[in-house]
Amino acid sequence: MRLVLFGPPGAGKGTQAKRLAEGHSLVHLSTGDLFRAAIKAQTPLGQDADRYIRDGRLVPDEVTNGLVAEKLDEIGHTDFVLDGYPRTIPQAEWLMNHLAEQDAPLSAVISLVVPEEDIVRRLSRRRTDKETGAIYHLDFNPPPEDVPADRLLHRSDDHPEAIQTRLGEYHRETQPLETFFRERSRFVEIDGTGALDEVQGRIGEALAEVRGLGGV
Numbered sequence: 001m002r003l004v005l006f007g008p009p010g011a012g013k014g015t016q017a018k019r020l021a022e023g024h025s026l027v028h029l030s031t032g033d034l035f036r037a038a039i040k041a042q043t044p045l046g047q048d049a050d051r052y053i054r055d056g057r058l059v060p061d062e063v064t065n066g067l068v069a070e071k072l073d074e075i076g077h078t079d080f081v082l083d084g085y086p087r088t089i090p091q092a093e094w095l096m097n098h099l100a101e102q103d104a105p106l107s108a109v110i111s112l113v114v115p116e117e118d119i120v121r122r123l124s125r126r127r128t129d130k131e132t133g134a135i136y137h138l139d140f141n142p143p144p145e146d147v148p149a150d151r152l153l154h155r156s157d158d159h160p161e162a163i164q165t166r167l168g169e170y171h172r173e174t175q176p177l178e179t180f181f182r183e184r185s186r187f188v189e190i191d192g193t194g195a196l197d198e199v200q201g202r203i204g205e206a207l208a209e210v211r212g213l214g215g216v
């Protein structure tokens with residue numbers, strides 16, 4: 001399966017993409033994670049991306065598409081779940097053309113729908129394990145007691161100003177992709193509220209339907 005996991009910041013894309021990747025043997029490609037790894041390694045790409053990410057602005061399309069092209073080539077365009085990509089019309093157009101050239105069309109776009117007040121609550125108390133990449137929430141999905149506190153990161157873009165900028169970027173640049181994907185792929189909306197397992201169950205049901213329709 002070739003999937004896009006779509007939704008606003010904090011919708012649970014990373015959380016559910018990890019579960020999908022494990023459960024369905026898909027490669028998980030998160031542009032946010034790739035940028036953060038480049039920032040940590042202090043590569044030129046990371047230094048460039050850091051200026052945008054800190055403030056909650058989108059990294060330019062050419063940079064982002066270049067990174068995704070490289071990773072898709074590496075994995076051979078097989079089974080993947082894209083998380084946080086594409087997020088602009090030019091990115092989506094590039095991806096659809098690129099996949100068509102490789103004869104590897106998308107199976108579906110799964111859109112997680114979560115109200116804005118939940119998003120702010122989710123992002124402000126998120127923590128990430130810097131060693132394993134596991135995503136936690138201090139109230140809704142607390143880290144196990146044996147994970148030391150100094151391993152838990154508060155992301156540089158999870159402060160109130162950057163969260164508002166990210167939401168603004170989402171409404172302006174990313175939300176218009178809904179219409180694009182409804183016309184160009186199979187677009188499935190999933191209620192992203194409720195327990196993590198419930199959301200996972202809903203995605204599983206939707207994928208079973210996609211499979212039944214021959215969309216694998």
Ligand code: AP5
Pocket residue numbers: 007008009010011012013014015016031032033035052053054056057058059060064083084085086087091122123125126127135136137138140141157166192193194195196199
């Ligand atoms: P990115 O890392 O993709 O951030 P994002 O889209 O803002 O999304 P998040 O990672 O914040 O949220 P998520 O949906 O993954 O939710 P999560 O599972 O963590 O991008 C960061 C930045 O990189 C961008 O702002 C931009 O600068 C740049 N960038 C990345 N891709 C780009 C692109 N394509 N083009 C240009 N620039 C790009 O969950 C959030 C919290 O909620 C966690 O604490 C989690 O435990 C909790 N949670 C999850 N599910 C539930 C649930 N069901 N109930 C309660 N809590 C839950």
Ligand code: MG
Pocket residue numbers: 013014015030032084
């Ligand atoms: Mg994420």
